[in-house]
Amino acid sequence: MSILSSAADVLRCFSVTRNELTVTEVSSVLGLPKSNVSRLLRAMRDAGFLETVGETKRYRPGLLLHQTGHIYRFATSLIDRTDAIVARVAAEIGHTGYISMRRGGEVVGITVHPGRNILRVVSTIGDRISAFASSTGRALLARLPDDEVRKLYAQGFVPPSATAPQTLDDLITRLAAIRRAGFAESHDEAVRGVGAISVAVGDPVTGDEAALCISYPASTVTPHERTRIIAALGEGAAEIAAVIGDKRFIPVRFPIEEKSL
Template identity: 30%
Template sequence: MDVAEGGRDLLFVESLERGMRLLAAFRGTTDSLGLTELAAATGLTKSAAQRFAHTWERMGYLEKDARSRRFRLGIRVLELGFFFLRGHPLAGRAMPHLLAVRERLGVAVNLSLRDGADIVYAVREPDQRLTLAEMLPGRRMPAFCTSAGRALLAHCGDDELDAVLAAPGRIRYTPHTETDAQALRREIETVRRQGFAIARDQVLIGQIGVAAAVPDFGRQPAAAVNMTMTTDQWGEARIVRELVPQLMAVTEAISRG
């Protein structure tokens, strides 16, 4: 990396970062945003927010309502997601395996990618009981509270895991969401020993998930497969007996290509 005296990255384009910050402002909302809201969310001046928003609109990455003068993400953003999935080495390989599992077992199954302390659902084969947010690819979730996230954190080195668990601000999605760092470390140590993770009632009450990392021989796994079920039909003993062997077979098959 080219670094100037004082540690500044000479290749980092700060104006581009500010423009991308404006697009990222839409991550936390399903609503359209006006210029005042965009400026407040990004820390930009209103005039800078206006210039960036206008540029993104001209390029098709934002759409502007002519009456309200508010912005929402444009269709070119969705197209970028398509290009990402089409070019990702695991997404194409995983899809037929995930579809076969969903058809055979009747459970939702996903391929997740780790991004720091989070996971992002890349390929999803939902069942009919899930909400829209649980059906769409691209959803970001904290790794600590999901079965896929825990399966991936189990492959981190101790220092990296400590850094993830030391970060503040863990959200309690349900009364059962585990947020204590020491308890989470014990959970992840269990995942390391057994090779798979089970998370019950951590994000939604009545939901249970099981996950395993996709082996990436010689490197730290960057992806995991998880299955999601309802607790009224699936308990941990049944999951271990009936689903875990098939889960491990699927992750091995995706890894082999």
């Protein structure tokens, strides 16, 4: 394993709820010898990727990462545009909104807007979930040709729940339905008890693609709320697609069918 790969693995150990780590904690998470981890963390500190917390033996992301993340966040127009739409919809509907991007067979949350409802769903930004078993992931996978999806899951997958796609053919069938409807929906799949609705849009210039998502406790959303969420996300994504020239955008089809995709 290269030092870059090892450094990337260390950075993935951090999250919003785990923003400081010790050598022992990283060693436990990655299953590596403490001596190796200690040398790696010191090297990352010297390069500016990490910094020590005061006089303690704890590490946190360094200034270089903060600067890079700041540049990435505000220089990526697609994220800016989609985040503005999701913020607006989340405020109107009251449920939590996300922007997610696909990385291979997984999706990762980029931004979040917590809902105002008493019962609300909030997941950690940066955590990765399976693309095939999430509305965000399937909305993005639906933008790919079926043969690319089959290559992506050539080794198969293990469904996390009974409501997730059970086979590759099942996934392909659901993606076809998403292309017809213009949105993806999940219920009690990658995260138990959680429902979500997503649409996807992409920038033809940069190649970036993002999923706009509203999530909620699956048992609480009403048919009226569901329709409002689908319509609001679809209209917002259509605005972005028109501005940036997304020829692969899949518009929401009305009237909205009452079935999970």
